[in-house]
Amino acid sequence: MAKNTSLYFRIVEGRSLPAKDVSGTSDPYCIVKVDNEVVARTATVWKNLNPFWGEEYTLHLPTGFHSLSFYVMDEDTIGHDDVIGKISLSKDAIGAKVKGMDNWLNLTRVDPDEEVQGEIHFGLELLRDAKRIGLRCHFIEARDLAPRDISGTSDPFARILFNNHSAETSIIKKTRYPHWGETLELELETEELSEGGTVTVEVWDWDMVGKNDFLGKVEIPFACLHKTPLVQGWFRLLPLGNNEDDAGGKLGALRLKVRLVEDHILPSMYYQPLIDLLVQSVISPAEVEDGSPLNMLEEVTTVESRQDVAMTLVKIYLGKGLVVPFLDYLNTREVNHTLDPNTLFPVQLSSF
Structure with missing residues (x-):
């Protein structure tokens, strides 16, 4: 489906x-x-x-x-x-x-800090053994970053933060698709394992003059690392959230x-009987109009869904090469139901 x-x-x-x-x-x-x-x-x-x-x-x-x-x-x-x-x-x-x-x-x-785009690919792992406790982040790459420099590119670097700990990757010059391939580690205290908080990964554009420009962030709840020691994949960069x-x-x-x-769309064979009826309604209009499939469809169509139904009908008849006969059918139907001879009839889906 x-x-x-x-x-x-x-x-x-x-x-x-x-x-x-x-x-x-x-x-x-x-x-x-x-x-x-x-x-x-x-x-x-x-x-x-x-x-x-x-x-x-x-x-x-x-x-x-x-x-x-x-x-x-x-x-x-x-x-x-x-x-x-x-x-x-x-x-x-x-x-x-x-x-x-x-x-x-x-x-x-x-x-500007809210105008972010792109994704970053990294793996985040909780290290917990007899020798050390810490966080390891393998920064792989990023793609489609926002251009922050006049050249239409950026000079991106990534940063990982948790509590008062932080570490940064190297700077990749003049690209919106940086590849780092770097692994950074943060050493943690034992008591920090029981704390909540959030592990934040940020991407910045380095500037030689002035402050660096924000390119986006990803937040991973620290509790997730207790359940799944390794979190890895592509993550959409988010704004600061001001x-x-x-x-x-x-x-x-x-x-x-x-x-x-x-919409959930079923295989075409499930719609074919209805399409055949709708096509037949236009090719060979019924003498008793009330019994035509198009007339019955109008009877059960709500006001809120009329636009969707009308657009779907146009697509069906366009696909069958019958959109002109379909419009002729609708206009003929309007003429037959109108008693005032002074009424003008624009070509439109007035029935729907």
């Missing part, structure tokens, strides 16, 4: 955006990211602090995605575009609302409509 994850979102409009240009206005557009990967960009609305976009997108995503982020930017003809603010939604927050969400959301400030600051609404707001749909 396959699983299909679809994400629908509509960027409706913005309001009360701050002025970024000397003219007292801004030229806003939106960038949409899934797990820090750009997936969409709206048009630019020139010289407007209350822009209307009304742009809709449907994405088919891997089941393991974590977050959806909307960045509002101010386009500049000369120089870099300015970041106005962002809205981040976790997959859990979106999925918690079955009907989706349709809200005004305040923009938050963009913190509380988002919406600046009291001073950065403006976006009206967004977002809905997550996760």
Whole structure:
């Protein structure tokens, strides 16, 4: 059984955006990211602090995605575009609302320490024998790290921390895909074995001048190492976890409509009898309309699911090369059920 994850979102409009240009206005557009990967960009609305976009997108995503982020930017003809603010939604927050969400959301400030991406591959082991007690971390590699330098790369190094103990790997210059192949050990006291706490692995970008830039972190509860002495694999890097600051609404707001749909898909043979009935309904419409499969489908379709049903029907008829006869069927049905001769009939899925 396959699983299909679809994400629908509509960027409706913005309001009360701050002025970024000397003219007292801004030229806003939106960038949409899934797990820090750009997936969409709206048009630019020139010289407007209350822009209307009304742009809709449907994405088919891997089941393991974590977050959806909307960045509002101010386009500049000369120089870099300015970041106005962002809205981040976790997959859990979106999925918690079955009907989706349709809200005004305040923009938050963009913190560089929160803009992390990529994964790190390491193995963490609890050492406990007669000679020593400690933690051993084998840093293997990392991939797809955020670029922090003007060259579009970073100079990453990794660090392990537990209580007051820490150790660092060497620095790998100018890469977003570092390979360390290093093993670090932390010596612990016996009493620390009974403590809780968290083992933290951090990745940083080394800077010759100024402070180092944060690239992400992974946290492993120390209690996990008592149950499984060796924890190893690829781990997604997480931000520092600072509380988002919406600046009291001073950065403006976006009206967004977002809905997550996760479907379990059976082998095609289970759907074939229904598809055959739907195809036959269009090719040879029944004289008694109430008995047609499409009519019965409409009767059992709820208001909330009509859009999903309509999109699925379009996909079926597109795949069968029958989308035009399908639309003809719907329009004919509307004409037959309309008594007012002055009604105009646009070509649309009005029945659904």
